[in-house]
Amino acid sequence: MATLSPALKQATPVVVDHALGSWIYGTDGKEYLDFTTGIGVTSTGHCHPKVVAAAREQAGKIIHAQYTTVMHPPLLQLTEKLGEVLPEGLDSVFYANSGSESVEAAVRLARMATERPNIVVFQGGFHGRTVAAASLTTAGTKFSAGFSPLMSGVHMSPFPYAYRYGWDEDYAVEFALKELDFLLKTRTAPNDTAAFLIEPALGDGGYIPTPPAFMEGLRERADRYGIKLIFDEVQAGVGRTGKFWGHQHSTATPDILITAKGIASGFPISAMAASTETMSKAWPGSQGGTYGGNAVSAAAGVATLGVVEEEGLVENSRIRGEELQAGVKDIQKRFKQIGDVRGWGLMLGIEFTAEDGSADATTAAAVQQATTEEGLLTLTCGPQGNVVRLIPALVVTPEEITMGLQRFEAAVAAVTGAVPAQAESR
Numbered sequence: 116m117a118t119l120s121p122a123l124k125q126a127t128p129v130v131v132d133h134a135l136g137s138w139i140y141g142t143d144g145k146e147y148l149d150f151t152t153g154i155g156v157t158s159t160g161h162c163h164p165k166v167v168a169a170a171r172e173q174a175g176k177i178i179h180a181q182y183t184t185v186m187h188p189p190l191l192q193l194t195e196k197l198g199e200v201l202p203e204g205l206d207s208v209f210y211a212n213s214g215s216e217s218v219e220a221a222v223r224l225a226r227m228a229t230e231r232p233n234i235v236v237f238q239g240g241f242h243g244r245t246v247a248a249a250s251l252t253t254a255g256t257k258f259s260a261g262f263s264p265l266m267s268g269v270h271m272s273p274f275p276y277a278y279r280y281g282w283d284e285d286y287a288v289e290f291a292l293k294e295l296d297f298l299l300k301t302r303t304a305p306n307d308t309a310a311f312l313i314e315p316a317l318g319d320g321g322y323i324p325t326p327p328a329f330m331e332g333l334r335e336r337a338d339r340y341g342i343k344l345i346f347d348e349v350q351a352g353v354g355r356t357g358k359f360w361g362h363q364h365s366t367a368t369p370d371i372l373i374t375a376k377g378i379a380s381g382f383p384i385s386a387m388a389a390s391t392e393t394m395s396k397a398w399p400g401s402q403g404g405t406y407g408g409n410a411v412s413a414a415a416g417v418a419t420l421g422v423v424e425e426e427g428l429v430e431n432s433r434i435r436g437e438e439l440q441a442g443v444k445d446i447q448k449r450f451k452q453i454g455d456v457r458g459w460g461l462m463l464g465i466e467f468t469a470e471d472g473s474a475d476a477t478t479a480a481a482v483q484q485a486t487t488e489e490g491l492l493t494l495t496c497g498p499q500g501n502v503v504r505l506i507p508a509l510v511v512t513p514e515e516i517t518m519g520l521q522r523f524e525a526a527v528a529a530v531t532g533a534v535p536a537q538a539e540s541r
Contacts, residue, residue: 126494127487134161137508137515148519150505151492155350158377159422160508166380169418173411182408189413196420200359202368207394209387210408214349214375215243217385221371225310225343228396233303235311237274239320254320255498270303275329278455284326292332305340315361318350321497322464322504327365334367343370353377354423354509357433357460380419384412428509435511436460442520450527452478463505474499485526
């Protein structure tokens with residue numbers, strides 16, 4: 116009898132019977148408000164009728180049409196829809212199955228386009244678990260330990276994590292940019308550096324928005340030295356931060372953009388976009404894959420982008436995100452264990468710290484488990500495991516935000532022994 120790998124650890128004990136919108140219904144007969152959304156994947160909520168209909172219809176036509184053998188309409192339609200929202204100049208798209216694959220494709224492209232070997236990443240970044248992607252990931256040793264040697268040519272520079280350093284954001288940005296300049300003088304010369312790779316908001320690294328001034332500083336240095344700037348929008352993209360792309364909180368634009376997760380509401384597909392000029396520098400045969408750009412996933416992607424536009428979900432993310440953040444900051448006033456609350460849109464991180472300012476992973480883990488008991492699904496993240504992240508669907512309602520806040524506060528109160536400000540009403 117086969118079982119799942121023991122290395123797979125479940126964040127909750129929930130077994131799903133069915134799900135709809137912001138709700139998961141367990142085989143235990145309980146209903147759960149889902150503030151995990153498959154780690155930011157089910158952007159239009161669970162089983163949005165238009166996404167379901169598009170996938171169902173496409174599955175009845177053709178499921179797998181290998182896109183370097185024969186082309187299919189959903190992929191052409193998805194490319195057209197993406198073209199409407201991609202940054203200006205990024206007019207060429209490559210499709211794969213996962214964020215990791217598109218990250219590796221972006222690094223490969225940057226190296227081929229610049230004829231340079233090195234990649235600069237930033238502390239706390241998460242870019243995937245495959246060998247090259249894990250080599251680029253600095254959000255925790257668990258992602259890259261135990262299977263060395265890793266890919267060479269990767270250099271890490273500090274991220275402006277103001278709360279961790281105990282500084283204000285401006286000083287943290289100034290420090291991080293100076294350290295990057297020092298790295299370019301001491302470890303990887305500009306003419307050896309192919310790309311800067313960064314998330315516009317750190318995901319597994321702690322749900323930390325990348326300060327706009329830092330992204331703009333990267334853009335200036337990339338232009339100065341002919342380095343490609345890659346934005347990993349796998350988690351921050353498609354409306355998650357209250358902008359369609361996370362980098363749009365700044366004036367910086369990428370040379371290469373990576374997207375996945377929320378682009379198809381749960382169907383596996385990812386994309387890497389660049390200018391035609393840059394993409395044409397990829398060597399023949401360097402892009403491809405058996406399942407990349409799957410027809411059913413592409414159809415779901417077309418439907419997802421349609422729903423995001425028609426239902427105003429980027430704006431809903433912004434407004435509901437402001438409500439969520441304001442509510443958690445209000446809760447923070449009553450619980451000294453909450454050290455920091457940050458985020459953009461519906462991508463919120465809540466950092467738990469001990470009285471001496473050190474990371475309090477024990478409380479964060481207990482709160483995450485307690486939220487499940489309260490009927491709210493959450494996750495933890497951060498290199499030290501002391502951040503609880505809230506990731507509602509972009510379709511979340513004001514009532515669901517209020518309910519989520521009440522359940523979250525009840526969980527914190529249960530763990531800390533305090534009394535929540537108000538009882539939940541539904």
